Structures are given as structure tokens and as C-alpha cells.
Amino acid sequence: MSLKTLITWTWLAIRALLLQAIAPSHRPTMPHAVNTWSPTKQYVHSLPLFVNDGQLEKTQIGELRPTTLDLPIEELRERFDQDGYLFVKGLLPRAAVLEARKQYFNFLQPTGVLKPGTQPVEGIFDDAKDRAQFPGIGAGAAGGNGHPGEYAAVFVDRALEAHYQKWYYEDFCKHPALKDFVTRLTGWGENTKAFERTLLRNNVPGNKAIGVHYDQ
Structure with missing residues (x-):
């Protein structure tokens, strides 16, 4: 297992992706994805999904295959080699995830993004505000992840600073x-090290997300 594929897996794990958008010409053919149709997939395909360069076609939207922790390690490695990722629910304790969520929205609360009377851990957007004042990082609201307006600068800066908070x-x-x-998946033992780069993104309801792209 290469370092490149491990980085890809770690990136997916941290971002906790629920959807995978891949251009049709680059989509791998996966046996488990053939002739399958679930209620979740029906719901997703009924929604118009947009990125900053337009609406996604239905052929560009797919589901991640879930993996459970009770599978043998050999099967986990086989899935990783086949799919290029492992989508593992329940790996991190729920309490730890909720604590990080609470800390994140506590950190963003001074920007006015949260609905009054709600708890930060709920992460509920104040829909009385202009959503243009809360642009997602890299979503094309301004060139080079810049500031689309003086007020929005507070939100963008705060969202970027969240990457460097201990929590x-x-x-x-x-x-x-x-x-x-x-460590178990790779068999690297004590040589397992954390990759010091993460992507922490947000998107308020109604805003366009970052465009489909490949990071170099």
C-alpha cells in the first residue's frame, strides 16, 4: 500500500464524504456498483446538485460503499486496493465527533453564521442572513480564496484559522x-505517522460548493 493511497484514504476519512462526484470518463467500473439502487440513491438523484462550475449530471454522482469494522483485515485491504478508499462509519466515537463539531461552531459563532437560540453543536445556519456573506473556502466566491466583501472576510478568516486549533x-x-x-490496515506499526495536511470545509444552505477537481 503506497503513501499516496494512504493519504487519499485519510483525506476521505477526515472529510467524511457522503457523496462521490466523478467525471464519467474517469469513473472506475466497480462490481458492487452494478445494478444497485437504494432509497438513498433515489433521493440523492432527485436533487439538483451544484458546484461552482454548474449543475452535476446524474451520471456524475455516486454513493460511497460503506465498510464495517467487523470485516477481516484482509477484506478491508482488498476493498481499499479495489476502490481507492474505505468509507467506515462508527470508526470515531460519537462523543469525539460531537465535541469537535461543538468546538468548530463555537469558533465560527462570532461571525453570526448560527441561528439565534440554537446550540453551536447543532450547526444551524441563520437563514435570516445573506448567505453570500458566508462563502465556502475555495467555492469561487472570490479569486484565490480571497474575501468577497469586508464582512465575509471575518467568516473566511475564521474558517481558515479553524484548521490550526488544537481541538x-x-x-x-x-x-x-x-x-x-x-496502523492495522497498513501493518506499519510504530512507523505510522499522521499526514500534516487536512481539508476542513463548510457550506451554508443555498451556496454553491467547491467545483469537482483533483488536488495535486
């Missing part, structure tokens, strides 16, 4: 459960 980069990203799982 995120230390407590959440380096959670022992994640490291232990990667």
Missing part, C-alpha cells in the same frame, strides 16, 4: 481510534 488538528485528526485503524 481539530490534534484531538480530532489524530484521534487514537483513527491511528490504530490505519
